[in-house]
Amino acid sequence: MAISKYLVVLIVAVVVVIALASLLIYPRLTTPPTKVLKVGTSPDFPPFEFIDEKGNIVGIDIDLIKAIAKRLGYEVEVISIDFEGLIPALLNKQIDIIASGMTITEERAEVVAFTTPYWEADQAILIVMGSGFKPRSLDDLVNKKVGVQSGTTAEQLVHDYITNTGKSIDVRSYSSYVLAVVDLVNGRLDAVIVDSPVAQMFAKEYNVEVSAVIQTGEKYGLAVRKDDVELLNKLNEALEEFLKTDEWIQIIDKYLGG
Ligand code: ARG
Numbered sequence: 001m002a003i004s005k006y007l008v009v010l011i012v013a014v015v016v017v018i019a020l021a022s023l024l025i026y027p028r029l030t031t032p033p034t035k036v037l038k039v040g041t042s043p044d045f046p047p048f049e050f051i052d053e054k055g056n057i058v059g060i061d062i063d064l065i066k067a068i069a070k071r072l073g074y075e076v077e078v079i080s081i082d083f084e085g086l087i088p089a090l091l092n093k094q095i096d097i098i099a100s101g102m103t104i105t106e107e108r109a110e111v112v113a114f115t116t117p118y119w120e121a122d123q124a125i126l127i128v129m130g131s132g133f134k135p136r137s138l139d140d141l142v143n144k145k146v147g148v149q150s151g152t153t154a155e156q157l158v159h160d161y162i163t164n165t166g167k168s169i170d171v172r173s174y175s176s177y178v179l180a181v182v183d184l185v186n187g188r189l190d191a192v193i194v195d196s197p198v199a200q201m202f203a204k205e206y207n208v209e210v211s212a213v214i215q216t217g218e219k220y221g222l223a224v225r226k227d228d229v230e231l232l233n234k235l236n237e238a239l240e241e242f243l244k245t246d247e248w249i250q251i252i253d254k255y256l257g258g
Contacts, residue, residue, distance in 0.1 A: 037074040039065050040095035042083035044149070044176035046201040047255035048101040048119075048220075061099040063251045064118065065222065068238045082175045084151030087112055090225060097235070101195060103153045103218040113232050114221035115239050123154055123214040124199035126192040128184060129207045135191055136212045138169070144190040145170045147180035153218060154193040181206055197256075 041061060043049040049059040057078050069076045081089050086098045090112060103121070104114045125135050135141050138161045148155040150173040158171050172189060174180040181202050183189045191211070194202070195218070199210050222239070224232050242248055 035074045036077050037065075037069050037097060038077050038079055038095045039069075039097050039099050040079050040081045040086050040089050041098070041100040042086060042149075042176070043080050044083075044178040045101050045195075045198050046205070047197065049099070050178075060119075060251055060255050061101060063254070064242070064248070065097065065099040067247060067251070068235060068242055071238045071242070072234050083149050084175070086151075087223070090223060093225075096224065096228070096231070098223040101198070101220050102223055103195075104221040105153065108223070111226070112223040113226045113228070114223050115232065115235050117219035117221050118239060118243060119197075119220040121195040121197055121218045121220065122216050123157055123193055123218075124196040124210045125212045125214070126181070126184060126194060126199050126202060126208045127190070127211045128187070129209045133190060134211050138214065139167075140212075141169050141191055142167045143170070145172060145188070147172045147174055147183055147189040147192040149174055149177045149180065149194070153216065154195070157214070157216065158193060177202075181208060184208055 041049045041057065043051050043057045043059070045059070047059055048061045049057060052058045057080060062078060066076050079089075079095055081095070083100060086095075086100055086102070087108065089095045090098055098112070101119070101121075102108070104117060108114070125141070127133055127135065135144070138158070146158060146169050148158060148171060155171070155173055158169055161167070162169055162171070172180070172183075174183075177192070177194055177198065180189065180192045180194075184192045185206055185208060192208075196210070196213055203209050222235060224235065
């Protein structure tokens with residue numbers, strides 16, 4: 001009799017322990033953690049990423065990453081970071097993905113992994129509207145004050161030109177393209193070099209115009225850490241699908257339409 005009494009107590013104790021333990025574990029099994037994808041962008045690059053009248057970061061890249069993330073069951077948190085700081089922020093895990101009109105280059109592909117491309121662009125020379133100065137190429141910018149954004153392919157293009165020709169251009173690197181364009185408008189720069197679609201957008205919003213396009217044939221990709229292979233594969237799959245949808249056409253129309 002005594003043994004079976006202890007047995008009952010033991011069984012009850014075991015059942016209670018299991019019940020308590022499963023209470024602790026159960027919520028973790030049933031409620032999947034909300035997966036938040038931290039997206040870094042430099043919002044000085046309309047129509048891809050810019051700050052709207054309400055102070056929100058919006059643009060083609062933002063809608064694109066939100067749509068793709070949604071398909072993959074992620075929520076998105078957009079974080080504003082100067083372009084130059086995006087790759088460092090990705091590597092130190094402050095963000096999980098870069099969506100910032102970033103050109104896929106060999107140099108960058110050594111440190112980050114790019115998705116398949118989603119956009120093509122060249123570089124454009126922007127000048128003040130109606131100014132007598134009409135540069136047609138980089139040669140025409142020799143000894144001129146030229147604004148670019150730090151860490152961009154435009155900055156690289158001008159530096160390469162200087163190295164290769166031995167000529168001099170007074171390159172001024174800005175943390176933001178908006179600040180560069182403002183300085184152009186104010187007469188502190190002779191020209192700004194920026195990606196062609198962005199130059200066209202600045203030309204709509206500011207008293208500036210495109211005086212020449214330099215064919216660079218750049219392709220934009222989203223970037224993740226190289227060891228984030230699973231995320232890269234999922235993004236690529238969703239991106240390739242998404243680029244075929246009407247929703248993508250609508251996003252482009254929303255920001256470039258008319
Ligand atoms: N496409 C150029 C590059 O990758 C410029 C990108 C600048 N992007 C931005 N959001 N400001 O270097």
